[in-house]
Every structure is written in C-alpha cells, then in structure tokens.
Amino acid sequence: MLKVKNLYKSYKTGNVNYDVLKNISFDVKKGEFVAVMGPSGSGKTTLLNCISCFVPFEKGEILLGGENISGLNEESLADIRNQKLGFVFQDFMLLDGLSVIENICLPQIIADKDVTKMEVLANKLCTTFGISHIKDKYPAEISGGEKQRSAVARALINKPYIILADEPTGNLDSKSCRAVIDSFVQAKKELGATVFMVTHDSFAASFCDRVIVLKDGEVYTELTKTTNRIEFMDRLLDTLKKLGGDDSDNE
Numbered sequence: 001m002l003k004v005k006n007l008y009k010s011y012k013t014g015n016v017n018y019d020v021l022k023n024i025s026f027d028v029k030k031g032e033f034v035a036v037m038g039p040s041g042s043g044k045t046t047l048l049n050c051i052s053c054f055v056p057f058e059k060g061e062i063l064l065g066g067e068n069i070s071g072l073n074e075e076s077l078a079d080i081r082n083q084k085l086g087f088v089f090q091d092f093m094l095l096d097g098l099s100v101i102e103n104i105c106l107p108q109i110i111a112d113k114d115v116t117k118m119e120v121l122a123n124k125l126c127t128t129f130g131i132s133h134i135k136d137k138y139p140a141e142i143s144g145g146e147k148q149r150s151a152v153a154r155a156l157i158n159k160p161y162i163i164l165a166d167e168p169t170g171n172l173d174s175k176s177c178r179a180v181i182d183s184f185v186q187a188k189k190e191l192g193a194t195v196f197m198v199t200h201d202s203f204a205a206s207f208c209d210r211v212i213v214l215k216d217g218e219v220y221t222e223l224t225k226t227t228n229r230i231e232f233m234d235r236l237l238d239t240l241k242k243l244g245g246d247d248s249d250n251e
C-alpha cells in the first residue's frame, strides 16, 4: 500500500544543508496499523510530510498503491492528497462553520462527487464511529474525542489508500485518546483501512501492529507486535528509553 525506498531529505539553512531523512526504507501493507516514533527532531513529521506530498524530497521513492509520487506535478499531487490519502491532524482541522456531517462530506465535495451518494457514505461512517447523534452539531458543540472520531470518518470517506495521522492523540485526555485509537482499530478491522500514525505516545502506539522507530533521520529499528499489547508496550518503552528520547512520558 505504501512503499518508501531509500528516501533522503535535507533542509538548507543559510549555506548549510542538514540531512533530516537518510536512506529511509520501509513498507506498509494494506490493512496494517503502523506508528512512527522517535525522539524529538528525529524526522517523524518530515517523513509524514514527504508521504503526504506536502514537501519535496531529493532522493528515493515513495509509492502509494504502486504509484510513484516522486516527480509528479503539483496538480497530480493535489489529486493524490484528495483522493488517495486521508488526513487526521492533532488539532482536528474541522471547519467551524460546517456541521459534523458536512465536515465528513468535505473530501467528497472537493472531489465533486454525487451529493446523495456522499450523504449515504457519511451516514454509514457516522454509524460506524458512533457519532450519528451529533452529526448535525457544529465542532464547537462536541467533545475532543467526538471531534477526532469525526476527523477519522472524514479521512475515510474517499476510501483512501492510507490514513496519515500526525499526533492524533496529542491534545486529548486519556479517555478521548482511547476513543481515537479505537476508531483507527475499528477502521482497520471493519473497513480494511491502512493507518500510518506519527506519535510520541507509547500507549497509543501499543495498539498498532508495528512501530518504526527513527533516530537522527534513520530507521533505528522496527518492532512488531507478536504476543499481546502490554508486552509490545514494554518493548516499545525499553527501546525508547535506550534512545534517550522523550517518548516514555505517557505511562
């Protein structure tokens, strides 16, 4: 579903080039729930932004559903962003002037889809994520967890290849955090969704199938859940502790 091959990305500050991503390679299979973790500054957001087609990269390849996005023009990248990617952001990015159901329909409206069909799809997603009772409310009238579940529903309405989530639990209390993670797990189980999430939160990451750990712009290690969530979280915390990062602060 997602293939990253020998990816390099640098930023130029003055005359100096800083290598931020160095020879990153990994795959995410259809229906997998994968997290990216690592210390602050290790390149997680930059990696997500490259996959999101938001920032260009110098070397390497990113394939989405088999299609190589390197070298595509801005118009094609915009199409990919709208039709093949679903986004869930830390601060929800719901439009205040639209109701929950209108927010969920937004990617379909942008893609100029049929209104009746989009309403059917949006209502189904509301049922799946248990937000039918708030679908006519506005973002200011719903809780943080409900906002995130609405954002997950919106990310899924165009049936994207993959959902990209940037710190989706970062602003939430533990109950709302759990609601968001449950909605990803549900999207994976019931809709076969593929989810790729950047997080500092080992509790959230412990619900994933696999965690890619970055250090100084390189893949330090990949951890796969083999037995149960608690054992996986212990291994994650051990690994993050060895890195000396700031990611073991959620327990």
Ligand SMILES: Nc1ncnc2c1ncn2[C@@H]1O[C@H](COP(=O)(O)OP(=O)(O)OP(=O)(O)O)[C@@H](O)[C@H]1O
Binding pocket: 011, 012, 013, 020, 038, 039, 040, 041, 042, 043, 044, 045, 046, 047
């Ligand atoms: N637009 C930019 N211009 C120059 N340098 C940048 C830019 N964006 C990020 N960087 C640098 O790239 C490195 C990686 O940043 P990035 O935001 O990807 O790390 P991160 O792992 O997501 O960090 P955090 O966990 O703190 O969010 C950092 O050293 C950062 O200062």
